[in-house]
Structure formats: C-alpha cells, structure tokens
Amino acid sequence: MIDIKKNVNLKNYTTFKIGGNAELFSEAFSNEDLIDLIKYAHIKKIPTTIIGGGSNILISDNGIKGLTIINRAKSIEIIENPKIDFETQNNKSRYQEGEYFKFSDLDDDDSIYDKVIVKVSSGVNLTYLINETLSKGITGIQYFTAIPGSIGGAIFNNIHGGSKLIGNLVYKARLIDLKGNIIKVDHSFFNFDYDKSILHENKYFLLDVELILFKGNIDKAKNTSREWLKRKRAVQPILPSAGSIFKNITDEEKEVISSPVNSAGWVIEQAGMKGYSIGGAKVYDKHANYIINTGTATQKDVSSLILEIKEKVLKKFKIEINEEIIFKE
Numbered sequence: 001m002i003d004i005k006k007n008v009n010l011k012n013y014t015t016f017k018i019g020g021n022a023e024l025f026s027e028a029f030s031n032e033d034l035i036d037l038i039k040y041a042h043i044k045k046i047p048t049t050i051i052g053g054g055s056n057i058l059i060s061d062n063g064i065k066g067l068t069i070i071n072r073a074k075s076i077e078i079i080e081n082p083k084i085d086f087e088t089q090n091n092k093s094r095y096q097e098g099e100y101f102k103f104s105d106l107d108d109d110d111s112i113y114d115k116v117i118v119k120v121s122s123g124v125n126l127t128y129l130i131n132e133t134l135s136k137g138i139t140g141i142q143y144f145t146a147i148p149g150s151i152g153g154a155i156f157n158n159i160h161g162g163s164k165l166i167g168n169l170v171y172k173a174r175l176i177d178l179k180g181n182i183i184k185v186d187h188s189f190f191n192f193d194y195d196k197s198i199l200h201e202n203k204y205f206l207l208d209v210e211l212i213l214f215k216g217n218i219d220k221a222k223n224t225s226r227e228w229l230k231r232k233r234a235v236q237p238i239l240p241s242a243g244s245i246f247k248n249i250t251d252e253e254k255e256v257i258s259s260p261v262n263s264a265g266w267v268i269e270q271a272g273m274k275g276y277s278i279g280g281a282k283v284y285d286k287h288a289n290y291i292i293n294t295g296t297a298t299q300k301d302v303s304s305l306i307l308e309i310k311e312k313v314l315k316k317f318k319i320e321i322n323e324e325i326i327f328k329e
C-alpha cells in the first residue's frame with residue numbers, strides 16, 4: 001500500500017540536517033514499493049527524487065518539488081559458486097596517501113580468491129551490508145567502511161574508499177526507468193568514473209545490483225574494516241556534514257598548480273578558507289573539504305560558502321574545483 005504524505009520536512013533525512021519540505025513524500029520498504037511509487041509518479045506526471053541515506057546531498061531551503069522517495073528497500077541474496085563471465089575491474093580513485101587519511105597498508109587483492117555474487121537492493125545501508133557480508137566470510141567491500149548511505153547512493157556516485165572504487169565490483173544490475181519499467185544492465189552500462197556513473201545523466205533509478213565479492217582473508221578484512229573506522233573517525237566531524245563537498249583535483253591539475261596531493265582539501269586550505277564560515281556553515285578545521293553545520297546552517301549558507309571557496313581557489317590557483325555533493329530542489 002502506497003502511503004503518500006504532503007509537506008514533510010527533509011532535514012532529518014540528510015546527514016547535513018539541512019533542507020526544506022518534500023512537496024510529496026513517501027518511503028519505499030521493498031523493491032515493489034519503489035516500483036509502485038515511480039509508476040504512480042509517472043501516471044500523475046510528478047517529478048520524482050530518490051534519497052537513500054541523504055549523505056551526499058544538499059537540499060534546497062525551498063524543499064523538493066514533486067515526490068521524494070526515501071528508499072529503504074532491503075534485501076540481500078548471496079549466490080554461491082556463480083558462473084561469472086566478467087573480471088572485476090581495477091580502476092583507481094583520485095586518492096593520494098597522507099594528507100588526511102592513510103589506508104594503503106590495509107589494501108588486499110581480493111580478486112585472487114573464489115568469487116560469490118551478492119545481490120543487494122538499492123535501499124540497503126552500506127555499513128549493514130559490510131557487516132553482513134563479513135559475518136558470512138565474504139570480503140571485498142571492507143574498504144568502504146565508515147561511509148554512510150545506501151547502495152543506491154554508493155553506485156550512483158561510484159564511491160571511493162581510499163584508492164578503491166565500488167563500481168569495480170559491479171557485475172549486473174536492474175534499473176527502473178521513469179515509467180516504472182525494469183531494465184537489466186551489466187557493468188559496462190554504468191560508464192563508471194571518479195565520483196560518477198551514467199545514473200547522473202539518464203535519471204534511471206537503481207533497483208538492485210549484483211556485486212562480485214570474494215571468499216577472501218576474513219581476519220584481514222575484519223581488521224581492515226575496524227582500522228578504516230578508527231582512522232576515518234579520527235578525522236571526520238561529529239557535527240552534521242555531507243562528507244567531501246568537492247571532488248579531488250585531477251593529476252593534470254595537480255601538476256599545473258604544483259600541489260603535493262590530489263586533495264581538494266589541500267587546495268581549499270591553501271586558498272585560506274579553512275575555518276571560514278558563513279552563517280551556520282563552516283569549513284571544517286580538521287579537513288578543509290568538509291563543510292559542517294554548526295547548528296543553524298541553511299542551504300543558502302552552504303551554497304554561499306561553496307561559491308566563495310570556488311572563487312578563492314580560482315583566484316589563487318586558476319583552477320575550478322567541482323562539487324561532489326548533489327543539489328536537490
């Protein structure tokens with residue numbers, strides 16, 4: 001049964017604790033709910049926005065038009081001894097050791113081990129999935145520990161855990177188009193890149209995904225997960241944030257500006273913006289690529305701060321840094 005509410009405030013559905021109301025609001029608790037809601041919106045000609053953990057978005061103070069769906073569809077299926085006609089990829093993220101985090105001592109090549117397929121609904125919480133798979137002796141996603149959010153958001157943005165990218169593990173997936181039809185695709189469809197997948201462009205919704213994971217070294221993987229949590233917690237803010245605001249810079253940009261690292265945080269710090277604030281939004285003292293909500297931040301505060309950071313970076317380095325977070329209205 002679809003339950004649609006009007007004018008629901010979205011702040012508490014984001015890690016930033018910022019944003020106005022959803023004009024229409026519903027929660028999907030299963031794949032079927034998700035499909036029904038998208039079909040409903042199509043029939044009523046209502047624009048649809050999907051939110052997972054709300055950890056990579058900035059919602060307008062004026063809210064989101066149309067139907068906002070909070071995706072809580074949860075299902076995890078493990079397929080043992082699968083026949084797989086695909087090698088996992090080894091693309092790397094724009095990550096360099098040292099500035100804020102150091103993780104490469106924890107890297108393992110899981111692909112040398114026997115494979116399993118884990119089929120996951122897009123609403124599954126990433127931390128839950130990591131713990132579930134580790135508890136069943138399955139490795140491969142421990143590098144994404146301490147990243148909040150859902151599998152849908154993780155695949156949408158091809159999240160990076162140190163040098164690792166989650167898209168490398170994607171085998172097949174089912175998408176929902178804007179009419180509510182299911183489309184089956186494989187890895188190549190996604191055009192994964194750093195902080196990017198085709199879902200940014202085609203507006204399809206991820207229904208579920210088959211990840212290729214491994215019967216790897218479980219003790220090492222559990223230790224990796226614990227260490228990731230410890231090291232990320234030591235740097236990440238306790239106050240509300242949306243993680244990194246900007247994408248890291250490319251190798252070419254790094255060369256041009258003679259930066260020791262690819263880190264957008266380094267660039268922002270050099271531009272003198274660490275600790276700078278507008279209203280309730282502040283560039284975090286420990287990691288300049290984070291903006292924290294000190295309690296009263298509005299979307300306008302954050303947007304003004306983002307603009308000022310970009311201007312200062314452009315003035316100092318003559319390069320444009322680009323947002324990682326997604327604006328929703």
Ligand SMILES: Cc1cc2nc3c(=O)[nH]c(=O)nc-3n(C[C@H](O)[C@H](O)[C@H](O)COP(=O)(O)OP(=O)(O)OC[C@H]3O[C@@H](n4cnc5c(N)ncnc54)[C@H](O)[C@@H]3O)c2cc1C
Pocket residue numbers: 015049050051052053054055056057071122123146147148149150151152153154155156157158159160161162199204205206207236241242243244326
């Ligand atoms: C403290 C902190 C640390 C973080 N660390 C990292 C990190 O190390 N690496 C990293 O890459 N990111 C990091 N992030 C960013 C964020 O957690 C990830 O991008 C996460 O995967 C977003 O998932 P989500 O479910 O919260 O997405 P949301 O914020 O809910 O949505 C993000 C985008 O994905 C779309 N989306 C969500 N679900 C679907 C779906 N089913 N189908 C289609 N589109 C969908 C949304 O519409 C939106 O455009 C961090 C964030 C925080 C707050």
